[in-house]
Amino acid sequence: QLQLVESGGGVVQPGGSLTLSCTGPGYSLDHFAMAWFRQAPGQEREGVSCMREIDSDGSTYYADSVKGRFTISRDSAKNTVYLQMNNLKPEDTAVYYCVTVRAVYSGYGCYGADSWGRGTLVNVSA
Numbered sequence: 001q002l003q004l005v006e007s008g009g010g011v012v013q014p015g016g017s018l019t020l021s022c023t024g025p026g027y028s029l030d031h032f033a034m035a036w037f038r039q040a041p042g043q044e045r046e047g048v049s050c051m052r053e054i055d056s057d058g059s060t061y062y063a064d065s066v067k068g069r070f071t072i073s074r075d076s077a078k079n080t081v082y083l084q085m086n087n088l089k090p091e092d093t094a095v096y097y098c099v100t101v102r103a104v105y106s107g108y109g110c111y112g113a114d115s116w117g118r119g120t121l122v123n124v125s126a
Contacts, residue, residue, distance in 0.1 A: 002027065002115040004098045009120030012088055020083040020120060022098030030054040030076050035101045035110040036083045038094035038122075046094075049083060050101055050110035059106045065091070088124045095119040 008020040020036065022029075035050035049072040051060040060072055071084040081098060097119045102112025 002032075002100060004100070004115055004117035006096065006098045006117045006120040009096060009122045011123045011125065013126055014089055014124055016088050016124070017084070017086045018088065018122060020085070020096055020098075020122075022081040022083075022117060023079055028076075029074065029079055029081055032100045033102065033104050033110075034072070034074065034081045035099045035104075035113070036072065037097045037099050037110075037113070037116075038092075039097070039119075040091075040094040043094075045097070047110040048096070050104045052104045059104055061104055061106055061109055063109075085122070088122075090124050093122060093124045095121050 003025055005023050012018050031053055033052050036048045037045050038048050039045045048066055049062045049070055051072050069087045074081045098117040099113045100115045101110045104110055
C-alpha cells in the first residue's frame with residue numbers, strides 16, 4: 001500500500017468550484033494510473049475520474065455524472081494529482097478518495113484499485 005494524501009475538500013455552495021489535490025510522499029505519482037473515487041452517505045463508492053500514467057497515451061475517463069464539469073490532471077514537478085470541480089451540485093456531496101488503479105479505459109471506467117488515501121469531504125450545500 002502506497003501512502004496518498006488528499007486535500008482541498010470543504011463546504012461550497014451549489015454552482016461553486018473546488019480543487020482537490022493528492023500527493024504521494026516519497027515516490028513519484030507519474031508512474032501510476034491515478035483515479036478519484038467518491039462515496040456519498042449510504043451509497044457505494046463510485047469511480048469519478050481517472051487517467052493513465054505519464055508515459056502513456058494519457059487516456060482519461062469521466063463518469064457521466066461529472067463529464068464537462070470535472071477535470072483530472074497532474075503536475076509532475078509538484079508530484080500532485082488534481083481534480084478540478086466546477087458547477088458543483090448537491091449530489092456531488094461525498095468523501096473523495098485519491099486512488100492508484102491498474103487500468104483506465106476511456107468510456108468505460110477505472111479498474112483495479114490498489115492504494116487509497118484517507119479521503120477528503122466535499123459538501124455542496126446552500
